[in-house]
Amino acid sequence: MRKPFDYSWIVFAVIIVVVIFAYKPVMNAIQKARQPKEGSDYMVGKEIFYNPSEWGPENRSCAMCHAKDYTLSPNHSKVEMEEFTYVELKNVKRKFGVGIIGNPDKLLAQVNRCLSSPRRIDGGRINFGNSKWEPLLAYLVRQ
Ligand code: HEC
Numbered sequence: 001m002r003k004p005f006d007y008s009w010i011v012f013a014v015i016i017v018v019v020i021f022a023y024k025p026v027m028n029a030i031q032k033a034r035q036p037k038e039g040s041d042y043m044v045g046k047e048i049f050y051n052p053s054e055w056g057p058e059n060r061s062c063a064m065c066h067a068k069d070y071t072l073s074p075n076h077s078k079v080e081m082e083e084f085t086y087v088e089l090k091n092v093k094r095k096f097g098v099g100i101i102g103n104p105d106k107l108l109a110q111v112n113r114c115l116s117s118p119r120r121i122d123g124g125r126i127n128f129g130n131s132k133w134e135p136l137l138a139y140l141v142r143q
Helices: 008-034 041-050 062-066 105-116 133-140
Strands: none
Touching: 041 062, 041 133, 105 133
16 A cells, blocks of 8 residues: 655645744844834833933933933033932843732832932922823833
8 A cells, every 4th residue: 555645744844944934024023013112101201211300300310320321401510419329220120020910019119219319319209190100110111
């Protein structure tokens, strides 16, 4: 009896070829989709983070202590906050447990710590209802 022709290697070869040719366009599309868009919470949050007059007191931004490419307010030649120092923001999402099932309480408390201290921003406190919180959160969890 003749053995039936085995097509499985053809199927396998076709899958390999498809994967090879589809890989780049698919990865590019994923990359593009992940890129923050103009007007997104992330971008608004970034502006809030870098703005040296966002919180009331002049020449005080989150970026001054947490980014190296901060900008000063006009008419100021240096950062004037008492606790001015560089603290890198890294793995914020994991460190503060803010995921889909996480809870942002701890992160908000930390933000308010930086925000309210007279030796830092001295800009009062925000709560979850503040319109700056969602964008700021979107920016912070990507650090
Ligand atoms: C004058 C310096 C300064 C400014 C301005 C500042 N921070 Fe901070 N930030 C710190 C320091 C110092 C720490 C380390 C923990 C602490 O002492 O609170 C910190 C910690 C943090 C952390 C936790 C980092 C970690 O890895 O644990 C977050 C998040 C954060 N700041 C967010 C902000 C945001 C948002 C703003 C603006 C509203 C801001 N900070 C403004 C000094 C500052």
